[in-house]
Amino acid sequence: MNGKALLLLAILLPGCGRVSAVPPRTDGLPAESSVSTQLLIRTDRQEYRFGVTNDAIRLTIVASFTNATNDTLTLHPCRQHPPYPLAVKLERLEGNQWQIALVTICTRALMRNPPTLPPGAVRVDTLRFWGSRLPNTFPAFRAGDLTGAYRLHYSDIYRKWYPQDPPLNANNRMGEELPDSLRLSNVFRVIE
DSSP: OOHHHHHHHHHHGGGTTOOOOOOOOSSSSOOOOTTOOOOSEEESOSEEEOEEOSSEEEEEEEEEEEOOSSSOEEEOBSSSSTTOOBOEEEEEEETTEEEEEEEOOOOOOOOSSOOEEOTTOEEEEEEEEEEEOSTTOSSBOOSSOSOEEEEEEEOOEEEEEOSSSOOTTOSSSSEEEOOGGGGBBOOEEEEO
């Protein structure tokens, strides 16, 4: 190496691998890491309001799922009729742990030819959550303070789809699921 190359290397190396501190947010949501994976799922707003009655909690969220992978994704639906709603959990941050606040009720019936999402395509869903506040009912909304930080967690999104003839060594007989980190939305706030 010549002297100029060594000097350039010495200037560049101190900055390599450094992670800058993420400043705290003023809206009460947890700070998002500056070294996070690209979010494929985004909500249309940063704040929502629950519809609350004596016996139920309702929440409507519009979410966009952008396929930024190189794979055509298979989206196994929650129900087998148009618009083919997806299985989505609503998760709430409690302390520093994400907990399931509410799950959608799904038939879980196998659909052999489910909808797909090619690379670069966007799917927009209007998600309608409903949870009971009554004892011994399902789906029940997780007990605790309603106001807080939430995120969406999609299920049954596959990079490879093979429910009819899975490989012998397949971990999941339906296909190779997209990693968890790519099935999570941005964090948003919900108030009562």
